[in-house]
Amino acid sequence: MTDTRYASGVKPGRLSGEDIAANFTDMHPPLGDHEAAVAADRCYFCHDAPCVTACPTAIDIPLFIRQIQGGKPGDAGRTIFDQNILGGMCARVCPTETLCEEACVRNTAEEDPVEIGRLQRYATDTVMAGNTHPYTRAAPTGKRVAVVGAGPAGLACAHRLAMHGHEVTLYDARKKPGGLNEYGIAAYKTVDDFAAREVDWLLGIGGIKLETGVKLGEAFTIRELQEDFDAVFIGVGLGGVNRPGLPGETLDNTEDAVDFIARLRQANDKAALPVGKKVVVVGGGMTAVDAAVQAKMLGAESVSMVYRRGRDAMGASLFEQDHAAKNGVSIVTNAAPVGIAGQVVTEEITFVRTETGPDGKLTTTGEEFSREADQVLLAIGQKLDIASPRIEIENGKIKVSGPGRTNLERVWAGGDCTPGEDLTVVAVAEGRDAAEDMHTMLTEG
Structure with a gap:
């Protein structure tokens, strides 16, 4: 029987x-010792x-850049x-280009900012080694x-709680821990299986029991966790995907971009x-860029x-948009x-032109155009997937x-499943801060 995916032009080994x-x-090779010293010298x-x-x-x-300048990258890593x-x-x-590096006082029309991200990698890699x-x-x-x-x-919450002496059981619905770090980020950003190595390193503190392949709402409920544990943290991310309900979106070779990225991240042989x-x-957004660039790769x-x-209005930063364009991706707005x-497989996708009014409202012009496509990847956002009518x-x-308190007693939440920017660094901050609040409750409450 012919595989319709391959018959349509979607095939391996291109x-x-x-x-x-x-x-x-x-994507950003690590700095050597001399390169790190030179980069650190640029900091004011x-x-x-x-x-x-x-x-x-x-x-x-x-502080951590001064520590690198002083020849102490290990101390710098600890500061981070x-x-x-x-x-x-x-x-x-x-996206350091829109966070710390954008704020750098050297970031002017005449100068580039200090390479804070690469210096941070240099320091943290030193400690993890x-x-x-x-x-x-x-x-x-x-x-x-x-x-x-x-x-x-x-992960951030579990580590901070374990450091304070609490016993932590860490659950995840997937086979591997790491969340989007493991399944949802472009492979060229985290080479050499870094996400898995980082989790192993983090668990080295001890006191954290990891259980994978167990999903909230199926293996257990929040109420059961409340009964069995002294406190609960919910960091389930956005496990569901938005579907636009387009005619033809169930055709073969039309799929969610997050599934495409996850499959690529877990592949032993990308050529296959x-x-x-x-x-x-x-x-x-970022998912769209990651999917598009990797399809080209x-x-x-x-x-x-x-x-x-x-x-x-794009969720992807200008840096990421430029990165996509430099890799041969055509951006249509x-x-x-x-x-x-x-017929069975995807062959074409049709769009209608839009306009944004002064009030920010999006309207369509009625003008349509079509593009040939033997593969369509939908990256139109993710949504909360949690089976608990009790949590608000x-x-x-x-x-x-x-710091992440929910309406339920002794239950906190953080990361992409709560309001705020859907960024790794924001999720880490929320997990850390929730852990500190939980620790206070557990020891003083």
């Missing part, structure tokens, strides 16, 4: 294994450093990890905490991954990223999808107050 390996090399070590204010985890950036235990991953995937975990646990408290979701928020000849990605001849509003056509939801996310 490029040689060597070419694909070259395409998926490290501002007293009221705007880069610190711009960092969601409030890392003391001038004190605030952000996933500092290694954040150094690789954070050591033989011992840099933190030790406090004396056991006898308290037990359940952390649901082993993504950035859950099928990819279309003509790929269209619908969306304008796998050998797609043409890749278009189509977004319903203008470039200034002010176009909304209206339907996908084909507001605007599609878990409602929290203060």
Whole structure:
């Protein structure tokens, strides 16, 4: 029986294994010792450093860069990890160009900012290469905490709780921990299986029991966790995906971009991954960029990223938009999808032109156009997937107050499943801060 995917033009082996390996090399190669010293020398070590204010985890950036300048990258790494235990991953995937580096006083028309992200990677990699975990646990408290979701928020929360001496059970619905760090980030941003290595390193503190393949609402309920543990943290991310309800969206070779990225991230041989000849990605965020660029890296001849509003409204930063363009991705704006056509398999996608009015409202012009596409990847956002009628939801996310407190007694939440920016570094900050609040309740309440 013929595989319709391959018959339609979606097939593996568009490029040689060597070419694909070259395409998926490290996006930002690590700094050597001399390079790090030169980069550190550019820092002014501002007293009221705007880069610190711009960092969601409030890392003391001038301090760690001065420590690198002084030849102590291990101390620099510890300064970073004190605030952000996933500092290694954040150094690789954070949009530093819109956070700390954008705030850098050297970031002018005449100068580039200090390479804070690459310096952070240099420092954290130094610490992680050591033989011992840099933190030790406090004396056991006898308290037990359940952390649901082993993504950035859950990992940060679990580590901080374990450091305070609590016993933590960390649950995740997938087979591997890491959340989007493991399944949802472009492979060229986290090479050499870094996400898994970082989790193993983090768990080295001890006191954290990991259970994977267990989903909230199926294996257990929040009420059961409340009964079995002294406190609960929910960091399940956004496990569901938005579907536009387009005619033809169930055709073969039309799929969610997050599934495409996850499949690529877990592939042992990227050359064996099928990819279309003509790929269209619908969306304008980071997921859309990651999917589009990687489709091109796998050998797609043409890749278009189509977004319903203008470039200034895209979720992807200007840096990421430029990165996509430099990799041969065509970016089309002010176009909304209206339907996908084909016989069994995807063959074409149709869009209608849009306009944004003075009030920000999006309207369609009635003008339509179509693009040939043997593969369509939908990157139009994710949504909360949680089976619990008891926890309060507001605007599609878990409602929290203060450091992640929910409406349920002894239940906190953080990360993408709660309001705020859907960034790794923000999730880490929320998991860390919730853990500190939980610790206060557990020891003083």
